[in-house]
Amino acid sequence: MSYNEAETRYFLIDPVLRDKGYDSHQWLKLETPAPVEPTGPKGRRRKGSGRTDYLLCVQVGDMPKALPVAVLEAKKETEDPLKGMQQAKGYIDRYDVKYVFATNGHRYGEYDKFSGLQAGPIPFPDFPPHPDLTARFSRDTGIDVTQPEAKKLFMLDSAAYPDSRYYQDAAIRAAFEKIIRCRQDGEPARVLLSLATGAGKTIIAANLLWRLHEAEELPKPALFLCDRDELREQGYNKLKAVFGDNARIVKTEQGQNAARNARIHIATYQTLGLDDDTEDEKIASFLTDFYPEDAFSVIIIDECHRSAWGRWSEVLKRNPNAVHIGLTATPRQLRESKKKTAEDDEITANNRKYFGEPVYEYTLIQAQEDGYLAACEIVKRKPSIDSRTFTKEEILAAKPLDIRTGKPITAEDLTKSQYTGKDFDDELFIDMRTPAMCRDLFDLLCQNGGPEQKVIIFCTREIQADRVAMQMNNLYAAWCKENGQTTKDHYAFKCMGGKNNGSDMIEPMRGSGERAFIACTVDLLEAGVDIERLNAVVFFRYLESPIKFYQMLGRGTRIHEETDKYKFWLYDYTGVTDLFGTDFITRPPRPGGGGSGGGTGGGEEGGEDDVPAVAQITGQYVSITPQGRFILSSRDGRDVRIPVDEYRRGMIQRVLQEAHSLKEFRQLWVETQKRRLLIDHLISSNFSPELIRDIDQLNDCDLYDVFVHLGYRASALKRSERNWFYIDNNRSWFENVDPKAATVLMALGDQFELGGTEALETPALWDVPEISKAGGLAALKLIGKPPLVMHEAKMRLFGA
Structure with a gap:
């Protein structure tokens, strides 16, 4: 009898690897x-x-950690060792390895990233x-792993984050x-x-700096640079967990x-004087007052895609010998700016031009497939009115009034001479x-989980935002x-920058399940705010910038195990x-503007003086039409989006x-291995049968009936109905076999009604009291070989 995959690895592969000098490490x-x-309101694993x-x-x-260089794909003994090599090649980038090997314990095949050639068996x-x-x-690679420069490749992660995910x-x-x-x-x-947003870029930064520290490659401090206080606090918390008091926030204290x-220094651009409002002829005073040139060994720029049009390049130019690392969820190419300077353009106009192509990429879809980020249903x-042009x-004929x-x-x-949907609830x-x-x-919230969602x-x-909060409340x-x-506190609230403008509600929204549910904002929550329990992201605003869109979308991608949140909803009212899937190409934000990122409107309201009038018209019918x-x-x-x-x-x-036919499908379905192989093929092709069952409201049906209904135009029976037909249509069969066997056979229908096909293929089936009392497998042996009897029972069950 041949070995399965696990046995092949244990008996045939592992001994050869040990003989070749590969120990368990x-x-x-x-x-x-x-x-x-994305099944049900909250999704599932x-x-x-x-x-x-x-x-x-x-x-x-005696380096503390081994360096991964290859994927080793084990096949069961009887399989072709070259089978699956095409799929295995995808592991090269996923794991950042150089070679792929596949073996059945007798022969092996290999793929070499550098030559692009495949060999074997x-x-x-x-x-x-x-x-x-x-x-x-x-x-x-041209890297001599015995030299000191390679030492960092073999360093362990920090004790604070010792179990990096593979992509980190x-x-x-x-x-x-x-x-x-x-x-x-x-x-x-x-x-x-x-x-992708939510993949743990700050933990990557923390462990990266720790490994450099352990490899003695931080002779000078490292700088972690971001563009807002929320990101700075998150960075500080992660870095402090690794470096303790050796991680500090950059700020002035007693003139120092x-x-x-x-x-490790953690700073915002604004702290260093590198914000967009810095005039060209000025130099960031904090940076020059407290840091000489070449002050840092490493500079990590968090969310670098959001900041490429600021004057943060000053800190890079003053530290040309430091390692510069950009972290981003959306690497972009930037269109030309008429107001750029030659020097700023050299460094900031294009992330890829400055940093080079990303050395590693991990997408939202990959993270969802890996089970690290929440699935998404769109x-x-x-609004019907958005097709109108006024x-x-x-x-003027509608007698508009200033909304304020x-x-x-x-x-x-x-x-403007005319106003379209993109102007509505902004300029009109x-x-x-x-x-x-x-x-x-x-x-929709009530239909998909209830109104008390984050x-x-x-x-x-x-x-x-004010009006949306009022309406939702x-x-x-x-x-x-x-x-x-009983109404809960602060159900819907405006969340903007500045005092008394709702930003103090971010913490209860993040941490409490009893208040602060609906945050109505413009830009404040678009990035840097982690709300793991967030159930939905809603767009009432138009956007043209894919960068801003992906950042906003990323607010919902985190999984929250505590509340069983494995999915978020994306409600799109503006297209x-x-x-x-669009390219990350965007125009820079307007100087001093709210920064809508290529959309319309955006930003917080200005002061009370000289605020332009905003027209409001009445008497227009508005309906909301489903778009799928x-x-x-x-x-x-x-x-x-499919x-x-x-x-x-x-x-x-x-x-x-x-x-090809219902008869063939029934034969496939009752054979456990073939059925599971079919499901595996669907899942590997990014199809979820459970999702379609949920969307089509067939949750009372077994997947068998979902498939026969959609694929073979047969009626979809509920599990209870299929059990009833099974008992009713097979009474003569039950009456003509041993009574104990009949008891077991009839109980199979009850177990199917409770748990579907899977319930008939689990060892726990034989522990069901009714089945166990009747003799279980021993009872079935009275009328034939149990596997054949089970096969016949399932054929009868699915023959209704």
Whole structure:
């Protein structure tokens, strides 16, 4: 009898690896959580485990950590060792390794990233010994792993974050390899890392600096630079956990730099005087007063895509010999700016031009497939009024009033000849538009989990945020009264910058399940605010910038195990999801403006003096029309929203490829291995049968009935109905077999009704009291071989 995959590894593969000089520290077992699916209001993890992969490592001397250089794919003994190599090649970038090996314990195949060539099959006893693989890695990369410059590749993570996720470790290794190559070539060390929001970029920064510290490559302090206080506090908390009091926030204390004796300095651009308001002829006083040139060994620029148009390049230019590392969720190319200076353009105009291509990328879709970030379901809506275009003459004929003062609007107050949907609730308010969107959104929240969910609504401007908060509070109060519920504090609130403007509600929104549910904002929450329990992101504003869109979207991507949140909803009222998969190309924000990032409106309201009038018109009918539901997926390396109908068709087409008729499908379904293989094929093709069952409201049906209904046009029976037909149609069978066996067979239908097909294929089935009391497997032996009897029972069950 041949070995399965696990047995092949244990009996055939591991002994050869040990003989070749690879001890247990030189192959790493990596396991991801089970992937998440957007089923139900909060999503769920798939049953079972996630992906398990093995990395083959090289070790140098007594270095504390081995260096992963290859993926080792184990196949069961009877499989072709070259099977799956195409899929395995995708591991090269995912794990930042250089080689892929696949073996069945007898022969192996390999893929080499540097040559692009695949070889094999080769006798497994000829597998390269550890010294040969080490030499091969050094030769191919140009990195002599025995030299001091390679020491950082073999350092452990910090005690604060000792269990890096595989992609975090891969990102750090990729960064180190580029630093080594840059120094070998006599070039400045510039590194760009691109990871999805929520993937833990700050932890990457903390462990990266720790490994450099342990490798004695921080002779000078390191600077962690960000652009807002929230990010600074998050960075400080993570870095302090690693470095203790050697991590300090940069600020003035008694005329001195509070971080002057620390190894890790955490600062905002504003603290250093590098904000956008710095005049060209000025030099950042704090930077020059407290830091000489070449003061830092490493500078890490957090969210570098958000800051490339500021004057933060000053700190880079003053530290040309430091390692410069950019962290981003959205690497971008920037269009030309007419106001750029030649010097600033040299460093800041294009992240990729300055840092080079990202040395490591980890996308939102990858993180969702790995089970590290929440799945996403998209609901697209559209206000009917947004298809209208209003001319200046039509607006004046409607007798508009200033939304703030109630005074009549004049022709001079209207700065455009016509106004379209992108101007609504920004430069032109339609009195019923915001209430209609709020009513529709509230109904959707009630349908998809209830109104007391954590939600961010991105509004066009502060005036709209005030009105959205008012409408949502009124709707909630009415709902509570109608349902006999007590209203909870601060249900909906405006969340803007400045005192008494709602930013103090971020903490209760983040930490409490009893208050602060709906945050209505413009830009304040677009980045740097982690709210793991967030259930929905809503767009009432138009956007043209994919960078800003992905940042806003990222607020919902975190998983919150405590509340079983594995999914977030994206409610799109303005077509922003059209930006999925677009290139990150954006114009710089207007100097001194709110920074809508290519959208309309944006930012906080200005002062009370000389505020332009904002017209509001009444008498316009507004309805909200559904535009479809979508699943976020990946195609050709781009994030795409797939309409549910298209997703459903694709899944069923995949099923029909496996079984052309209902008869063939029934035969496949009752054979456990074939059925599980079908489900595995669907999941590996990014199809979730559970999701379609949930969307089509077939949760009382087994997946068998979902497939036969959608694929073979048969009626979808509920599990209870299928059990009833099973008992009723097979009475003569039960009456003509041993009574104990009949008891077991009839009980199978009851277990199916409770748990579906899976309930018939678990060892726990035989512990069910009714089945166990009747004799279980022993009872079935009275009428035949138990596997054959079970097969017949399932054929009868699914034959209704």
